[in-house]
Amino acid sequence: MTTTPLAGEARPPTTEPGRAALLLSGVTRSFGDVHAVRGIDLRIEPGEVVAFLGPNGAGKTTTLDMVLGLGRPTSGTVEVLGLEPREAVSRGLVSAVMQSGGLLKDLTVRETVQYVASLFPHSRPVDAVMEDAGITAIAGRVVAKCSGGEQQRLRVALALLPDPALLLLDEPTTGMDVEARRSFWSTVRRDAERGRTVVFATHYLEEADQYADRIVLVAQGRIVADGTSAEVRALASGRTVRATLPAPSLAELSALRDLPGVDSVEVRGEHVLVQADDSDAVARHLLTHTPARDLEITARGLEDAFLTLTQERPA
Amino acid sequence: MSLTTPPRTGPAITDRRVPPLGGFNTTVLGLELRRMLRNRRTLFFALVFPAALFLSFGSQSDWDHSVGNGNVAAYVMVSMALYGAALIAAAGGATVATERALGWSRQLRLTPLHPAAYVVTKALVALALGAVAITTVNLVGVAQGKPSMALGTWVACGALTLLCVLVFAALGVFVGYLVPGENAMQVLGPGLAILAFLGNVFIPMDEGSVVYKIAEWTPMFGVAEISRAPLTGDLAWGAVPNAVGWLVIFVVGAAWRMSRDTARV
Numbered sequence: 001m002t003t004t005p006l007a008g009e010a011r012p013p014t015t016e017p018g019r020a021a022l023l024l025s026g027v028t029r030s031f032g033d034v035h036a037v038r039g040i041d042l043r044i045e046p047g048e049v050v051a052f053l054g055p056n057g058a059g060k061t062t063t064l065d066m067v068l069g070l071g072r073p074t075s076g077t078v079e080v081l082g083l084e085p086r087e088a089v090s091r092g093l094v095s096a097v098m099q100s101g102g103l104l105k106d107l108t109v110r111e112t113v114q115y116v117a118s119l120f121p122h123s124r125p126v127d128a129v130m131e132d133a134g135i136t137a138i139a140g141r142v143v144a145k146c147s148g149g150e151q152q153r154l155r156v157a158l159a160l161l162p163d164p165a166l167l168l169l170d171e172p173t174t175g176m177d178v179e180a181r182r183s184f185w186s187t188v189r190r191d192a193e194r195g196r197t198v199v200f201a202t203h204y205l206e207e208a209d210q211y212a213d214r215i216v217l218v219a220q221g222r223i224v225a226d227g228t229s230a231e232v233r234a235l236a237s238g239r240t241v242r243a244t245l246p247a248p249s250l251a252e253l254s255a256l257r258d259l260p261g262v263d264s265v266e267v268r269g270e271h272v273l274v275q276a277d278d279s280d281a282v283a284r285h286l287l288t289h290t291p292a293r294d295l296e297i298t299a300r301g302l303e304d305a306f307l308t309l310t311q312e313r314p315a
Numbered sequence: 316m317s318l319t320t321p322p323r324t325g326p327a328i329t330d331r332r333v334p335p336l337g338g339f340n341t342t343v344l345g346l347e348l349r350r351m352l353r354n355r356r357t358l359f360f361a362l363v364f365p366a367a368l369f370l371s372f373g374s375q376s377d378w379d380h381s382v383g384n385g386n387v388a389a390y391v392m393v394s395m396a397l398y399g400a401a402l403i404a405a406a407g408g409a410t411v412a413t414e415r416a417l418g419w420s421r422q423l424r425l426t427p428l429h430p431a432a433y434v435v436t437k438a439l440v441a442l443a444l445g446a447v448a449i450t451t452v453n454l455v456g457v458a459q460g461k462p463s464m465a466l467g468t469w470v471a472c473g474a475l476t477l478l479c480v481l482v483f484a485a486l487g488v489f490v491g492y493l494v495p496g497e498n499a500m501q502v503l504g505p506g507l508a509i510l511a512f513l514g515n516v517f518i519p520m521d522e523g524s525v526v527y528k529i530a531e532w533t534p535m536f537g538v539a540e541i542s543r544a545p546l547t548g549d550l551a552w553g554a555v556p557n558a559v560g561w562l563v564i565f566v567v568g569a570a571w572r573m574s575r576d577t578a579r580v
Binding site: 068069070089090091092093095096098100101102103104105106107111114115116117118119120121122158159162 | 335
């Protein structure tokens with residue numbers, strides 16, 4: 001994909017100061033006995049790039065569907081730029097790139113863009129959007145013959161046609177290789193720098209970490225953490241202390257467990273791994289009260305934070 | 316944030332309009348037509364096949380026998396035009412279900428396109444394709460030279476056939492939902508052939524026979540009677556209720572399946 005800005009000279013429409021790009025208040029959604037979304041309150045400001053991070057089945061897609069007006073909340077309200085979602089969609093203020101499907105196989109790339117462009121009264125020019133999305137070279141190709149990455153670029157083009165104020169991306173890089181994924185995100189970031197609000201759902205932790213200003217972590221239909229990547233990581237606070245300690249005695253292990261702030265102690269062969277809030281205390285204890293050596297202290301990655309926060313609430 | 320400085324340059328959201336006519340436009344209409352005309356299999360069965368049937372049935376020994384205001388060849392020509400038009404309209408209707416299966420209708424729901432505008436577009440495409448099928452068989456008839464009827468009768472038959480095509484567009488949508496994916500045509504193809512036999516479209520049946528008594532209730536019987544009425548000068552009393560009844564059944568059936576499908580979209 002090219003790295004040219006997605007929107008060229010165009011700028012996404014702006015709202016009056018103080019109005020949220022997206023506002024969810026007490027939103028729930030149930031399908032019979034299945035409670036997909038159990039109460040989400042969220043305010044996203046214009047220009048933010050937000051990752052909606054969570055395991056499969058966390059309620060990410062259900063929530064995005066409600067933002068697009070494809071599903072109604074069982075209770076609570078959803079506002080996009082102060083408007084009801086369907087109203088925002090019909091004015092081209094919010095658009096989305098879906099996970100898969102959503103294309104007619106028998107149209108060419110250009111015809112697909114023309115089709116959708118004709119539905120918006122203020123659509124950006126077809127050629128400019130195709131250029132921005134890097135699909136000019138494949139304009140005459142039938143969609144059925146496009147690769148997964150090419151089809152995804154076409155979906156991006158369709159989403160950018162109305163020049164939306166809020167762009168939703170639902171697991172947008174599924175099936176892309178590393179290079180395609182990197183260039184996809186650099187394109188989205190450049191686009192966001194000119195003021196477009198971007199919300200993307202993902203279960204790739206590194207994507208959320210690298211490309212979002214803010215991470216909203218969802219699990220089992222609720223927000224379990226909300227903040228910058230560093231803040232979310234700090235929520236599942238603590239570090240891992242790893243040391244070589246051959247054949248530790250039971251007394252040594254229980255002494256480690258009894259140290260203040262220790263979450264867990266694990267023995268792996270000749271090594272002992274201690275998860276703790278106060279890693280200094282653990283390190284001091286290991287070096288002074290045991291024959292431990294080769295000490296390593298590492299901060300927990302976002303992956304650990306993710307696992308801790310999403311697994312804390314049993315279903 | 317100071318209220319005196321605009322936050323960013325760019326149009327205000329209040330500049331954004333909703334398209335007129337629910338998003339209905341000629342670009343979409345043209346692209347939808349092009350899609351159908353690109354499908355060679357549909358074109359063969361809807362254009363080439365009925366014309367070939369006409370050439371064989373309409374050239375039998377009794378072709379110049381008189382029928383109402385014309386001859387047997389004209390009667391066969393009108394019947395075959397109806398068959399071809401019904402087939403292509405049903406194929407068009409079936410694409411609605413295929414599009415939902417592909418997720419295209421979900422993509423369209425991210426645009427201002429109103430569902431009513433979508434249905435109107437699909438109906439117009441079915442009518443346009445029906446007109447192509449009717450014109451094809453009629454042109455073959457003109458070229459062959461055997462059909463004979465007054466020009467007014469000729470035009471009236473064509474126009475009534477076109478109107479009747481809507482019944483089969485609705486049938487196509489309904490069957491498209493009952494038989495998901497791209498297999499709908501494999502049901503519609505043989506199904507419409509059977510209905511055409513029962514509808515007195517291919518070979519005239521003996522009036523008063525048991526088969527005829529049953530056939531009078533089938534979906535192509537009424538529309539065939541109506542399409543040929545200007546030629547035969549005669550319209551069985553049950554023809555119009557039959558056509559309207561089946562149209563209502565197919566539209567209700569299609570709407571019922573469509574609404575059940577909405578939860579998935």
